[in-house]
Amino acid sequence: MIFTETPLAGAYVIALEPREDERGFFARAFCKNELAEHGLANEIVQANLSFNHRRGTLRGMHMQAPPHGEDKLVRCIAGAIWDAIVDLRPGSPTHLKWFGVELSAANRLMLYVPKGFAHGYQSLTDGSEVMYMVTQFYTPGAERGLRWNDPAFGIPWPVGDPILSPKDAVAPDFTP
Numbered sequence: 798m799i800f801t802e803t804p805l806a807g808a809y810v811i812a813l814e815p816r817e818d819e820r821g822f823f824a825r826a827f828c829k830n831e832l833a834e835h836g837l838a839n840e841i842v843q844a845n846l847s848f849n850h851r852r853g854t855l856r857g858m859h860m861q862a863p864p865h866g867e868d869k870l871v872r873c874i875a876g877a878i879w880d881a882i883v884d885l886r887p888g889s890p891t892h893l894k895w896f897g898v899e900l901s902a903a904n905r906l907m908l909y910v911p912k913g914f915a916h917g918y919q920s921l922t923d924g925s926e927v928m929y930m931v932t933q934f935y936t937p938g939a940e941r942g943l944r945w946n947d948p949a950f951g952i953p954w955p956v957g958d959p960i961l962s963p964k965d966a967v968a969p970d971f972t973p
Contacts, residue, residue, distance in 0.1 A: 798831050800909075803898075805884045805891045809835070809909040810898055811870075826907075827870070827930065837909055838868035838932045845929040849876075849920040855959035857917015858883060858943040858950075858968070865939035866912030868932040876925030877901035878918040879955045883943075885971075886913035893971075895950050900927075915943050919954050942968040 799812040815822035825831075832839035847856065858881070861867050871880060881897040899921070900906050910916050918927065942965060945954070949971045 798825055798828060800831075800835050803882075803896045805882065805894055805896045805914075806889055807837075807911040808882055808884075808896060808914065809837070811907040811909055813905050824905075826872070832909075838911070840932050841870070841930045843931050843934055845931065845935075847927040847929070849878075849925045849927075850923065851960055852920055852923050852925075853956040853958065853960050854920040854925075855917065855945055855954065855956075855961055856919075856965065857881065857945055858915035858947075859917060860885070860913075860915045860941050861933060861936060861939040862941050863912075865933050865936040868912050869910040869916060870907055870930040871900065871910060871916070871918070872905075872907040872928050873900040873902060874926050874928050875902050876920065876922035877903070878920050878925050878927060880908050880918040881916070881952050881954075882908070882910050883915040883950050883952075884913070885915055886911075889913070893949065895952050897952065917945055919956055919959060921955065944968045944970050947971050 813824035815824040829839040
């Protein structure tokens with residue numbers, strides 16, 4: 798796996814390191830040891846799958862409150878998404894900064910999202926499918942959300958007029 802640190806402290810884009818031959822390729826998609834070598838959380842306890850019927854579907858911005866904060870590994874396994882994260886960690890050198898990256902079945906990139914970040918994505922294709930591996934079990938009472946277009950962040954989502962869940966449509970703005 799090839800780790801590239803994003804402009805946000807502790808967040809990484811992870812690429813495959815394929816070994817190719819005439820049949821195709823083989824690549825390690827997850828390695829507990831390689832994550833540990835980069836100082837990243839690697840105790841995966843749950844894997845989740847999200848399917849989006851339509852281009853423009855936006856899910857986010859989501860996180861779990863302490864002590865249930867989770868680190869995430871996010872990969873698009875069908876279609877394409879634009880994934881965005883915001884650093885909400887007080888005292889972080891990148892506090893309230895955002896980063897976005899396209900994840901797709903074609904580019905096979907994965908995003909490592911540390912706990913303390915809000916996370917969301919928008920589908921760039923019909924039929925996108927996203928797999929998340931997380932370090933904490935989902936805890937309904939710890940679920941939090943922020944408005945996807947909160948001016949405090951200014952994230953430029955790629956598809957106008959997003960398709961939102963009722964919950965995401967009324968998510969609050971960030972308050973320090």
